Amino acid sequence: MSAGGVPGADNAHAHALPPVDLHSAMATTGGDVDLRHHGDADTAPGLVDFAVNVRPGTPPSWLAQRIAASVGDLAAYPDPGPARRAVAHRHGRSADEVLLTAGAAEAFVLLARVLRPRRAVVVHPQFTEPEAALRAAGHEVDRAILPPDFTLDPDAVPPEADLVMVGNPTNPTSVLHPAATLAELARPGRVLVVDEAFADCVPGEPESLCTRDDLPGLVVVRSLTKTWGLAGLRAGYLLAPPDLVRLLADAQPLWSVSTPALVATVACSSPPALAEADAWARGLAEHRADLARRLDEIGVAVTPGASASFLLVRVPHAERLRAALLEQKIAVRRGDTFPGLGADWLRVAVRDTENNARLVRALAELL
Numbered sequence: 001m002s003a004g005g006v007p008g009a010d011n012a013h014a015h016a017l018p019p020v021d022l023h024s025a026m027a028t029t030g031g032d033v034d035l036r037h038h039g040d041a042d043t044a045p046g047l048v049d050f051a052v053n054v055r056p057g058t059p060p061s062w063l064a065q066r067i068a069a070s071v072g073d074l075a076a077y078p079d080p081g082p083a084r085r086a087v088a089h090r091h092g093r094s095a096d097e098v099l100l101t102a103g104a105a106e107a108f109v110l111l112a113r114v115l116r117p118r119r120a121v122v123v124h125p126q127f128t129e130p131e132a133a134l135r136a137a138g139h140e141v142d143r144a145i146l147p148p149d150f151t152l153d154p155d156a157v158p159p160e161a162d163l164v165m166v167g168n169p170t171n172p173t174s175v176l177h178p179a180a181t182l183a184e185l186a187r188p189g190r191v192l193v194v195d196e197a198f199a200d201c202v203p204g205e206p207e208s209l210c211t212r213d214d215l216p217g218l219v220v221v222r223s224l225t226k227t228w229g230l231a232g233l234r235a236g237y238l239l240a241p242p243d244l245v246r247l248l249a250d251a252q253p254l255w256s257v258s259t260p261a262l263v264a265t266v267a268c269s270s271p272p273a274l275a276e277a278d279a280w281a282r283g284l285a286e287h288r289a290d291l292a293r294r295l296d297e298i299g300v301a302v303t304p305g306a307s308a309s310f311l312l313v314r315v316p317h318a319e320r321l322r323a324a325l326l327e328q329k330i331a332v333r334r335g336d337t338f339p340g341l342g343a344d345w346l347r348v349a350v351r352d353t354e355n356n357a358r359l360v361r362a363l364a365e366l367l
């Protein structure tokens with residue numbers, strides 16, 4: 001089924017409302033795991049937070065000031081034009097290939113509501129909202145589970161899949177897939193959604209597909225949440241072929257992205273902001289390598305090839321360890337709610353040298 005030349009998309013009006021039954025209540029449990037469990041549930045005020053992957057010390061004051069100044073304009077309805085053009089310019093795309101969204105999360109919901117895949121495949125382990133959104137929209141979802149070390153094997157995705165969702169770099173594995181391998185997954189008749197919410201953790205973003213307007217059916221989803229500390233603002237966007245952008249925009253609630261979020265989107269697309277993000281990513285790489293080495297020294301198995309702001313580690317009895325860390329006021333992210341992982345996995349955010357050392361000391365004592 002297709003509409004407007006977009007694979008997997010259909011006319012939204014052709015669909016009956018879903019029946020109200022237990023299916024909707026079960027939809028986001030994913031059967032075996034709670035797809036709606038996120039890192040914020042694993043932390044609390046007063047804890048040293050290794051559970052949530054937002055850049056510490058954010059939003060930076062220059063950005064907070066820009067957002068605060070936009071409050072004076074709240075009487076007017078939001079105008080997405082400037083932010084759309086700023087994002088397009090940043091990625092070398094045209095404005096009609098950009099849809100601004102209330103965070104990456106809204107992009108997943110819009111895709112799930114507009115597309116009508118015959119076979120949707122989510123590559124796991126990964127952030128669970130894409131699968132939750134698909135299920136909530138009534139779709140069946142198949143999982144392509146990558147085994148440790150979680151490198152992407154295009155053969156893991158069935159050829160008949162007409163919607164494929166994958167993260168890069170991936171949460172929670174921190175693995176960065178090569179752009180060329182991801183590109184192999186794109187083909188006519190398929191929508192390939194690449195979640196790049198953590199792409200700006202990688203200096204220069206060499207594996208990003210944001211500029212690839214040549215790949216059929218490619219949708220790249222981006223978020224301002226992590227690098228800019230804007231989880232509460234809800235700002236993100238997607239890049240896609242213009243016909244798909246139009247379909248998604250038609251399904252989006254009017255004025256979905258607020259004026260402060262639009263102001264932040266313009267600000268974070270500017271050359272100084274990109275330079276700031278790049279400098280942070282370079283420092284992050286050093287802290288990450290240091291934390292990985294220290295964990296390795298105390299016998300904690302770290303998933304290799306980490307490229308994002310967190311590490312995925314494997315330790316026996318991870319849940320007991322997590323509880324013991326909580327007693328020491330240290331919060332880490334449980335791993336067992338990610339399809340493809342189990343009771344032996346934890347995700348830890350990369351922090352500064354002092355806090356990383358504190359985590360390693362606590363782990364060393366407990367292990």
Ligand SMILES: Cc1ncc(COP(=O)(O)O)c(C=O)c1O
Nearest residue numbers: 103104105127171197223225236
């Ligand atoms: C991989 C990934 N993508 C997307 C999101 C959601 O981002 P946003 O806050 O922009 O909705 C998250 C949040 O945890 C994430 O980890």
